[in-house]
Each structure stands twice: as C-alpha cells, then as structure tokens.
Amino acid sequence: MSEMLVTLALILGKLLFIFGVVLFMAAYLVLAERKILGRMQLRYGPNRVGPFGLMQPLADVIKLLTKEDFVPARADKWLFLIAPGITAVTALLVFAVIPFGPTLEIFGRQVPLVVVDLNIGVLYFLGVSSMAVYGVVLGGWASNSKYSLLGGVRGLSQMVSYELSLGLSLVPVIMMARSFSLTDIVMAQQSIPFMLLNPVAFGVFFICVLAESNRIPFDLPEAENELVGGFHTEYSGMRFGLFFVGEYINMVVLGSLVTVFFLGGWHGPWLPPLLWFLFKVLAVCAMFIWIRASMPRLRYDQLMNLGWKILLPLSLVNILVTGAVLLGLG
Amino acid sequence: MHVIRGIRGTFQPFWVTLRNMFRKPVTIQYPEEKQQLPERYRARLILTRDPDGAERCVACHLCSAACPVDCISMQAAEAEDGRRYGAWFRINFTRCIFCGLCTEACPTLAIQVTADFELAGRDPLKLVYEKEDLLVDHCGNNNSYNFYRQSGIGVAAPRGTNPGETPPADVKDLMP
Ligand code: SF4
Ligand code: SF4
Numbered sequence: 001m002s003e004m005l006v007t008l009a010l011i012l013g014k015l016l017f018i019f020g021v022v023l024f025m026a027a028y029l030v031l032a033e034r035k036i037l038g039r040m041q042l043r044y045g046p047n048r049v050g051p052f053g054l055m056q057p058l059a060d061v062i063k064l065l066t067k068e069d070f071v072p073a074r075a076d077k078w079l080f081l082i083a084p085g086i087t088a089v090t091a092l093l094v095f096a097v098i099p100f101g102p103t104l105e106i107f108g109r110q111v112p113l114v115v116v117d118l119n120i121g122v123l124y125f126l127g128v129s130s131m132a133v134y135g136v137v138l139g140g141w142a143s144n145s146k147y148s149l150l151g152g153v154r155g156l157s158q159m160v161s162y163e164l165s166l167g168l169s170l171v172p173v174i175m176m177a178r179s180f181s182l183t184d185i186v187m188a189q190q191s192i193p194f195m196l197l198n199p200v201a202f203g204v205f206f207i208c209v210l211a212e213s214n215r216i217p218f219d220l221p222e223a224e225n226e227l228v229g230g231f232h233t234e235y236s237g238m239r240f241g242l243f244f245v246g247e248y249i250n251m252v253v254l255g256s257l258v259t260v261f262f263l264g265g266w267h268g269p270w271l272p273p274l275l276w277f278l279f280k281v282l283a284v285c286a287m288f289i290w291i292r293a294s295m296p297r298l299r300y301d302q303l304m305n306l307g308w309k310i311l312l313p314l315s316l317v318n319i320l321v322t323g324a325v326l327l328g329l330g
Numbered sequence: 331m332h333v334i335r336g337i338r339g340t341f342q343p344f345w346v347t348l349r350n351m352f353r354k355p356v357t358i359q360y361p362e363e364k365q366q367l368p369e370r371y372r373a374r375l376i377l378t379r380d381p382d383g384a385e386r387c388v389a390c391h392l393c394s395a396a397c398p399v400d401c402i403s404m405q406a407a408e409a410e411d412g413r414r415y416g417a418w419f420r421i422n423f424t425r426c427i428f429c430g431l432c433t434e435a436c437p438t439l440a441i442q443v444t445a446d447f448e449l450a451g452r453d454p455l456k457l458v459y460e461k462e463d464l465l466v467d468h469c470g471n472n473n474s475y476n477f478y479r480q481s482g483i484g485v486a487a488p489r490g491t492n493p494g495e496t497p498p499a500d501v502k503d504l505m506p
Pocket of ligand 2: 386387388389390391392393394404435436437438439440441
C-alpha cells in the first residue's frame with residue numbers, strides 16, 4: 001500500500017516538475033525569440049519591463065488576462081471555447097513519454113526520469129501530436145470567419161502532407177534501436193547519436209517537425225500577411241494566449257523529441273545528463289528561431305510538393321536503405 | 331546552375347541574420363535618446379508675431395479652409411484701426427495630421443510649424459489648444475515679414491507709403 005503511495009507521489013512530483021519547467025521555458029522562449037529576432041533584424045526587442053526586459057512574460061500574461069474574452073456572434077460557441085485548450089493540452093501530453101534523464105537512485109528506489117515509459121512511446125507521440133491539429137481546425141471552423149476557416153483548412157492539409165513523412169522518418173530510428181520506447185531509443189544512442197548514423201532521416205524529421213510546430217517557413221495556418229491571423233484571428237485575451245503558449249510548449253516538446261530521437265538524449269561527456277538534455281533542447285529551439293529569422297514562408301503548393309514529392313519518397317527510400325544496411329551488418 | 335543558385339539562396343540568409351545579430355541595433359531608445367530631427371520637421375503649430383510685436387494673424391480663415399481635417403476654427407474681429415484679428419482661435423491637435431497645409435495657405439506667415447512633436451497625453455481635451463496656447467513671442471522662421479507693410483490698405487501706413495508702392499495717381503491732375 002505505502003509502496004503504491006510513494007510511486008504515486010513520485011509520478012505527481014515528476015508531473016509538477018515537468019509542468020513547471022515546460023511552462024517556464026515556454027514563457028521565456030517567447031522572450032528569447034523576440035529578443036533574438038530583434039537582434040537579427042537590428043532591433044533590441046523588448047527591453048522595458050524589468051532588467052533587460054526579463055519581466056516581459058509576466059506583463060504579457062497580465063495584459064492577456066485583463067483583455068476581453070470575446071466570442072464572435074454566430075460562432076460555434078463550445079468548439080470555439082475548447083479549441084485553444086486542445087492545442088495547449090496535446091502539446092503538454094506528449095511530454096509524458098519523453099525521458100529527460102537516466103534512471104536515478106533515490107533512497108534505494110529506481111526513479112526513471114520520465115513520467116511513463118510507454119513501450120509504444122513513438123506511436124503515442126505520433127497519435128497525440130496529430131490531435132494537436134484539431135485545435136487549429138476547430139478553432140478556425142468555429143470562429144465563423146473566412147480567414148479563420150482558411151487557416152484551419154490549411155492547417156489540416158498541411159498536417160496531411162507532412163505527418164506521413166514524419167512517421168516514416170522515425171521508422172529507421174525504430175529499426176536501429178529495435179524498440180518503440182523512447183527510453184530505449186536514447187539508450188541505443190549511448191555511443192553515437194542517430195543524427196550522424198542516419199542524417200537523411202534526421203533531415204526529413206527536422207523539416208516535418210518545423211511543419212508540425214506551425215512556424216515559419218511552414219506557418220501557413222497563421223500567415224499574418226495573407227490571413228490576418230489565420231485560425232486565431234477571432235481569438236482574444238487568454239484564449240489567444242493559450243494558442244500562443246501552446247505553440248511555444250510545442251516548440252519545447254518538439255525540441256525534446258528531436259533530442260531524444262536523433263541527438264542522443266541526455267548522453268554527453270563531462271556535464272550532468274539533465275544539463276545535456278536541456279542544452280540540446282535549447283539548441284534545437286535556437287535553431288527554430290534562427291530559421292524563423294532567415295526564411296520566407298513557403299507557398300501552399302510548395303509545401304504540398306515538398307511533402308508529397310520529396311520528403312515522402314526520400315523517407316521511403318531511406319527505410320529500404322537502412323533496412324538493407326542493418327541486414328548486411330547482421 | 332538553378333540548383334546551385336537555389337542552395338545558395340537557402341543558406342545565404344542564415345549567414346546574413348547571424349552577422350546582423352552581432353551588429354549594433356539601429357534603434358533609437360526614445361525617451362532616453364532623442365532623434366536628430368530635420369530642420370523643417372512638421373509638428374506642433376504656433377501663431378507668430380510680426381517684427382513690431384503685433385499678432386500676425388488676420389483671421390482670414392484661409393488656414394481653416396485649407397485644413398484637410400477641419401481642425402482649425404476661429405472667430406474674426408476688427409480693431410479700432412481696422413486691423414483684423416482672431417477673437418478666439420482654436421486648433422484641435424487630436425485631429426491635426428501635421429500636414430502643414432495651413433502654413434502654406436497663410437498669407438501673413440502667422441501660422442507656422444515647430445519641431446515639437448511630444449504632444450501625447452491622456453486627456454484629449456487638453457490637446458485642444460486655444461489662442462493663448464498657440465501665440466508665441468517671436469517671429470518664427472521669418473524675422474522681417476510684416477503683412478501690413480505689404481498690404482492691408484491704410485491700416486498700418488497710409489496708402490502708397492509702403493516700400494515698393496507708388497502713391498495713388500491724382501485723377502484730377504493732367505501731369506503724367
Ligand atoms: S497641419 Fe494640416 S491638419 Fe494640422 S491644422 Fe494645419 S492644415 Fe490642419
Ligand atoms: S493663421 Fe494665417 S491663414 Fe489662418 S486665419 Fe490667421 S492669417 Fe489667415
């Protein structure tokens with residue numbers, strides 16, 4: 001009985017830890033992005049609230065909370081209200097299977113640094129992350145606005161064209177690690193990360209992850225310049241904030257996934273594992289920001305072409321080649 | 331060639347953004363640093379006086395007619411000596427777009443622009459400037475012009491005595 005209570009307390013502790021860290025990171029990622037983007041465009045970015053603008057996330061939250069929570073007339077009210085939640089929650093849910101450190105020994109107990117070590121972690125991630133697009137689509141549909149609807153439709157078709165390659169680019173990883181569990185995948189990269197073993201899969205996965213995060217160059221559902229704000233045109237206040245935070249939580253989560261699948265997770269010399277993990281995630285996020293500063297938005301048909309005509313065949317061939325090589329090596 | 335250009339076009343921006351990151355931003359941190367404004371910057375309007383110290387404005391309504399947003403209003407009045415002036419003169423700076431068309435319309439150079447752009451405030455009524463707020467004690471950008479020395483028959487000087495004028499012809503005289 002007490003054994004179970006301790007396990008439960010441990011899981012709860014880990015949950016709170018992850019929740020806190022991810023939300024904190026998401027809040028400061030917004031600031032970091034605005035600052036880095038500013039510097040890359042020869043501006044300063046936010047620097048008024050607190051020293052170096054470090055209190056900016058707090059100011060943003062206060063602002064968002066005090067804004068009117070507006071629901072357009074003739075909007076589909078219930079869908080409109082829950083859509084932002086779907087985006088944020090699904091992003092958070094993925095983190096349940098991400099291992100962020102090796103198993104710890106606390107008071108003689110084995111504590112794995114992951115909320116649940118599912119033996120089908122990869123499938124869980126693929127399933128939950130495709131749910132995230134429902135937030136975009138339902139939000140766009142329920143707003144009863146043409147721009148939002150267009151954004152939602154774009155989100156959906158974008159999902160269809162990259163999700164396949166996303167899954168297929170993970171197949172070589174699974175073949176090399178011989179397991180669907182994320183912990184095992186990290187363990188398999190003890191000596192050499194999969195990014196070096198299979199750079200093609202890494203490239204395809206990274207591009208798909210960019211599309212998954214709805215960021216430039218694949219931010220078609222938002223596309224400020226064409227669609228006002230895309231699927232979140234009609235949202236205001238904290239509901240818009242949820243979409244926004246969801247995007248950045250997603251960034252952290254996808255950064256962690258790139259780390260887990262290809263960068264060797266917490267493995268690394270000298271530094272403690274947790275620091276290595278954090279460092280790698282932040283590096284991927286910095287890469288996201290750098291890409292956003294440097295690239296234009298793809299056109300709608302260009303994205304489709306890229307997804308169906310390049311990424312999909314590439315990942316299929318890659319699976320065959322990886323299979324052949326693995327077979328050859330025995 | 332196509333491919334090479336494409337690849338270069340994809341990676342060059344990354345180098346550009348990276349280089350920019352280590353440059354000094356061009357931003358002027360406004361309240362602490364101020365921008366060097368051009369000499370003829372158009373901002374807050376003033377009503378100037380002529381070199382003799384009298385009000386230049388003759389309440390001719392030309393500025394208010396020229397104003398595209400109709401933010402100037404006034405009431406004309408006439409003094410003992412026939413000199414016209416504004417009984418009241420009002421500019422609503424919440425509406426003014428600082429186009430400067432009023433200054434171009436003004437025949438007396440009374441209304442002029444200044445470079446003072448820091449007009450922001452929370453109370454819009456405080457931005458409605460009355461004549462006392464607009465009238466200044468100098469000639470603005472022209473120190474010599476005096477409307478009544480060029481025109482305005484018989485107000486400041488008798489007919490034909492202004493510089494550049496000839497006295498009126500005596501119609502009862504046959505001499506050229
Ligand atoms: S500057 Fe333009 S808008 Fe302002 S008072 Fe003069 S004419 Fe009107
Ligand atoms: S400011 Fe100039 S244009 Fe306007 S009423 Fe006075 S004299 Fe006329």
